[in-house]
Amino acid sequence: MIRTGLIGFGLGGTAFHAPLIDAVDGLELAAVGSSRAEAVAKAYPGVPAVSPEALIADPAIDLVVVSTPNATHFPLATAALEAGKHVVIDKPLTPSAAEAEALIGLAEAQARLLVPFHNRRWDSDFLAVQALVQGDRLGEILLFEAHWDRFRPELSQAWKEAEGGGQLLDLGPHMIDQALVLFGMPEAVQGDVARQRGNSPVDDYFTVTLFYGTRRVVLASSRMIAAARPRFALHGRGGSFVKYGLDPQEAAMRAGGSVRDPGHGLEDPAQYGVLTLPDGSTETIASERGDYRRFYAGVAAAIRDGAAPPVAAKDALAGLQLIELARQSAEEGRRIPLA
Structure with missing residues (x-):
């Protein structure tokens, strides 16, 4: 053990x-x-x-x-x-x-x-998105959008809303990590970071755009949006995929549910995404079973058997570098190429 x-x-x-x-x-x-x-x-x-x-x-x-x-x-x-x-x-x-x-x-x-x-690699909906991209169901991806919004007009006392926290450093690592898993490092980054609640000591809004040739990856989050934007929206030469709603694991675990529950990690079919093809026909794409246990199973295998870790530390470093470039971009009002 x-x-x-x-x-x-x-x-x-x-x-x-x-x-x-x-x-x-x-x-x-x-x-x-x-x-x-x-x-x-x-x-x-x-x-x-x-x-x-x-x-x-x-x-x-x-x-x-x-x-x-x-x-x-x-x-x-x-x-x-x-x-x-x-x-x-x-x-x-x-x-x-x-x-x-x-x-x-x-x-x-x-x-x-x-x-x-970086447990969000094992979100139910992200696993479905990853399968679509790897399976080339949409052809060349030209626009990838991810949104993660909340409506929290009042400041909390949580440390995440104190100096050293903020929305970009809170949710940005997960969202950027998912983008890097799908597409690798970009050629350039542009950031828009703001404090939209006047008394907020840290950022509560961001949009980060990653540039890959003709492809754009847009990652956005706000604490002042009450109507949900798509969690994921992918648009390619072979069609589009749009999905609303968050992976259910966090809500279940916060409510005291067990990861051993038979339905744990299974998304409500009402939240499944829809694939739209160029001829207008549609197909509902079932989300896969999300399972954050796979992260810790990977950690155990890495320690016990010498397997590769489930997430490489250099991946987190790359994400932090992009966050810092996005902040610099927002301050300077320009797109920043990666060296």
Whole structure:
């Protein structure tokens, strides 16, 4: 068993990491680094709640999972790697590309895994989109659009809306990662980043356009949109695919559902996307079963068997570099080519 220590028992720890670790063969949730001892004991009897420092220092812990505010990712991961642990970090890997590069170098020097939690590669709808692209159902893709919107006009007290957070650093890593999985690195990037709620200390709107020759990839998110835009819209020489609604896994896990439920990861057929062909005919495309357990199963295989990690740290680094270029582009009002 790979003894796993989880640092952080907020939303990410309780709704994502702890239940996924608990459900994957070969992993054991051995300790939680949190001050919420009562909550840990109620959810996972027998699992001790300790300080992050004690968890990292424990020689029996093989894997450390960091699910804490952004600014703490780099120091906690650095300490864990220096202690000889493998490390998983929730997105963003770090707040900056420079810190991500430093962590990658440290992980290589320590011969330990550093794996970004880009679980959205296993969203039900993204798996369907990936199959369409790989199967060339739409021919050459000319326009790919992804939207991830909310309607939150009031500021919350969450750290994600404090300095060091923001919409682009919160959802951008997932959305950019999905684009890179499909199309690789672009030739250029253009960003539009704004604070549309006047009292917001961080950005709450972004549109990032990635350029690939004649193809455009447009990734957009706002906290001030009440009417849903398509989650995915793909337009190619052979037709279009449009889909609304989000993968159901997060909502189910936040509501206390189990990843072991028979219907977990299955999308409501009413949310399936529609493929429209040039002759006007349509076909409903069923979303695949989403399953974030595949991420942690991949981590276990990488530690135990030497398999490739489910997400490469350099992929997260590439995403952070694009986020920084998008911010620069927004500030300078121009498209920025990649070196």
